[in-house]
């Protein structure tokens with residue numbers, strides 16, 4: 001387990017450029033399996049999860065050329081499907097969440113796709129029914145080996161377009177079904193589709209490869225299947241979760257920070273949600289400028305009742321920023337209810353914040369009430385273990401605002417999704433030291 005030592009209580013200042021979006025990159029990388037032609041992708045973040053997926057593609061036989069920082073060419077013209085039945089794949093496939101999305105493209109192009117139970121954050125139940133129900137609707141046969149927790153779908157005669165109303169707007173589920181449907185015969189309609197910018201970007205990329213997808217950015221996608229797809233060039237959007245993390249960091253440390261090239265039009269409710277916490281942020285071209293603020297006051301509702309910040313499928317507020325919002329509220333003026341509707345084990349990290357002196361009541365696994373200190377009392381430095389990626393970054397933000405030296409163990413959880421985070425934060429004045437395991 002790697003460790004960060006953080007000396008808190010310092011103001012940061014400067015510019016930070018967000019990395020490419022982790023969750024988009026994971027989808028886009030899987031889509032290279034849909035064509036034997038060359039696909040060039042730019043702005044791929046250099047993070048653990050993405051590098052693990054690139055390794056899986058390499059083991060599948062995809063030819064990979066690194067063309068520059070974050071820029072790669074992928075050619076999937078000689079795929080080794082035997083790897084899918086290897087012990088190595090069982091280990092590698094189960095080490096991250098995004099690997100599940102190789103199943104749709106492999107099923108569509110080669111008639112079969114297998115996957116061990118994928119990893120990712122342990123933040124509650126994370127079922128895969130939506131993915132497999134979608135494949136079954138497209139004509140695939142499904143099997144599940146309970147003992148080995150190994151999933152498989154096969155369609156030797158190819159897939160056939162179908163109408164489907166998803167049981168939930170699953171992000172990776174929608175991406176997987178789209179990637180299967182683009183090469184199916186005939187028309188597929190996906191209703192209650194997820195429509196996060198990650199999915200919109202995937203659809204745009206697939207259309208650039210020759211797919212026929214309409215309804216992009218809505219929850220009703222219509223896909224006319226095509227015989228084959230060709231190569232393309234694609235650029236991954238900036239990571240909106242990183243952007244939200246830096247907004248929270250600036251507020252908690254009274255820092256003036258400019259977040260460069262954020263792609264404002266793809267941020268949805270994120271800026272407005274932080275503004276409701278009283279945080280000032282200005283649009284400067286495509287940058288976000290956050291001035292140094294002594295304090296920020298949570299706005300109530302029009303009728304005076306207490307603000308709730310809750311997650312919802314896009315265009316609702318992303319669940320991946322709720323832990324960050326929660327930590328920011330510990331030093332706000334006022335109170336808030338944080339309601340994490342999607343995941344049932346994502347709020348347990350509040351115990352660490354309570355240890356640091358934060359006023360939080362965990363009402364139940366999904367809801368926490370936070371009563372802000374308004375900086376009248378600082379958080380106290382402590383030693384903690386990062387339980388998941390977003391709790392990890394939230395604890396790091398808490399440590400940077402706390403008095404004294406904190407230690408965070410298991411920082412691999414943070415490295416899963418944040419590129420070179422210690423070096424980038426040191427560049428704007430953070431005092432962080434990394435100890436490798």
Ligand SMILES: CC(=O)N[C@H]1[C@@H](OP(=O)(O)OP(=O)(O)OC[C@H]2O[C@@H](n3ccc(=O)[nH]c3=O)[C@H](O)[C@@H]2O)O[C@H](CO)[C@@H](O)[C@@H]1O
Nearest residue numbers: 023097098125126168169170171172173313319320342343
């Ligand atoms: C690699 C990747 O892209 N991971 C993201 C993806 O995970 P992932 O695609 O695994 O998450 P899903 O969208 O499938 O579901 C997330 C959770 O929300 C619940 N749910 C989902 C939709 C819905 O309408 N109602 C509902 O209750 C699901 O049961 C599940 O517990 O989307 C999640 C939800 O935005 C994000 O937290 C993850 O960072």
Ligand SMILES: C=C(OP(=O)(O)O)C(=O)O
Nearest residue numbers: 097098120121320389390
């Ligand atoms: C939950 C997340 O990731 P994953 O789905 O990869 O576990 C996240 O990015 O916040």
